Amino acid sequence: MRAVVYEEPKKFSVRDVPKPPVSGGQVLIEVKSCGICRTDAHIHNGAFISRFPLTPGHEFAGVVAEVGPDVKGFSVGDRVTADNTVLCGECYYCRRDIPLFCENFYSLGCNGPGGFAQYVLVGYDKVFSISDRLSFRQAAFTEPTACAVHGMDVIEVRPGDDVLVFGAGPTGIILTQLLRHGGAGRVVVCASSQAKLDLVARGGYARTVPMDRSDYGKHAKILREAFPRGFDIVIDATGASAVLQQAFDFVKPRGKVVVYGVCGEEETIEVRPYQFFEKEIKLLGSFAQTHCFDRALMFLEEGIVKVDDLVTDVYGLEDYAAALDRMLFGKDVLKVLVEP
Numbered sequence: 001m002r003a004v005v006y007e008e009p010k011k012f013s014v015r016d017v018p019k020p021p022v023s024g025g026q027v028l029i030e031v032k033s034c035g036i037c038r039t040d041a042h043i044h045n046g047a048f049i050s051r052f053p054l055t056p057g058h059e060f061a062g063v064v065a066e067v068g069p070d071v072k073g074f075s076v077g078d079r080v081t082a083d084n085t086v087l088c089g090e091c092y093y094c095r096r097d098i099p100l101f102c103e104n105f106y107s108l109g110c111n112g113p114g115g116f117a118q119y120v121l122v123g124y125d126k127v128f129s130i131s132d133r134l135s136f137r138q139a140a141f142t143e144p145t146a147c148a149v150h151g152m153d154v155i156e157v158r159p160g161d162d163v164l165v166f167g168a169g170p171t172g173i174i175l176t177q178l179l180r181h182g183g184a185g186r187v188v189v190c191a192s193s194q195a196k197l198d199l200v201a202r203g204g205y206a207r208t209v210p211m212d213r214s215d216y217g218k219h220a221k222i223l224r225e226a227f228p229r230g231f232d233i234v235i236d237a238t239g240a241s242a243v244l245q246q247a248f249d250f251v252k253p254r255g256k257v258v259v260y261g262v263c264g265e266e267e268t269i270e271v272r273p274y275q276f277f278e279k280e281i282k283l284l285g286s287f288a289q290t291h292c293f294d295r296a297l298m299f300l301e302e303g304i305v306k307v308d309d310l311v312t313d314v315y316g317l318e319d320y321a322a323a324l325d326r327m328l329f330g331k332d333v334l335k336v337l338v339e340p
């Protein structure tokens, strides 16, 4: 089969590799659509939990091509997606019921073979059926939606909370839709791409404020005038530490600042401890997801989370280099899908 293979960080090719043999409770999925996300850029640079050689791709959907003898509930031809997280069930954190921090955390597309290939092998306990009304392209958004569902679990929005979201990438927009659905009061998205803000406004997901990357004072002024007391929840969905740094200026007393975007591992920000003391601010992190796929699929199947407008580009597997380039450097790019 054809697959994207990284020999080491930054060095990859699309080539022939053996189709993985299927055994036990394994399901071989023929990949129909697989999203590229920022994590793939981190993996490209050898960061995050990446381990090489590696076939990346953790946001995939497709058709069951083969099932092992112990598989229950799935058969060849089923339309499916799969939770890419594989947890050991035996380590300290798994036994503590905090499997997200499994000490043997294995993630297809991050440190195990993923979906930028014709086929991907998954344990059947991680496979989820999708209905006919969900396209493979829509189903490829189950993983980013699951990350947003986990974000909602972490954030614990209260009815009427005013929320400020910095960033309008795919996961930011999906989270914004969930916030709205989950009882948030006024939601504001502040981002630098006018095209993305237009999409947010068109969908009726949130109010929008343009961000000036060269002069944060501009959007700060607009936000302060519209929300003089600030917001109950301020979310950084940009992964830019300079933006996160600014988040503390907009949070109300007892409010929450959420690290949702992925900053560089070595990046730092400066905070004034007195601000935490004086305002009783909470700082929350939201890392990936596990066990959120069922709810994510429900949100997609019910049309509560809308993703059609988020697909800006579709590439073939052979064009992975161009697809990655587009995701990294393209203007107004939201989700780039790779379809073998």
Ligand SMILES: [Zn+2]
Pocket (backbone or CB within 6 Å): 036, 037, 038, 039, 058, 059, 143, 144
């Ligand atoms: Zn992702």
Ligand SMILES: [Zn+2]
Pocket (backbone or CB within 6 Å): 087, 088, 089, 090, 091, 092, 093, 094, 095, 099, 101, 102, 103, 104, 105
């Ligand atoms: Zn574990």
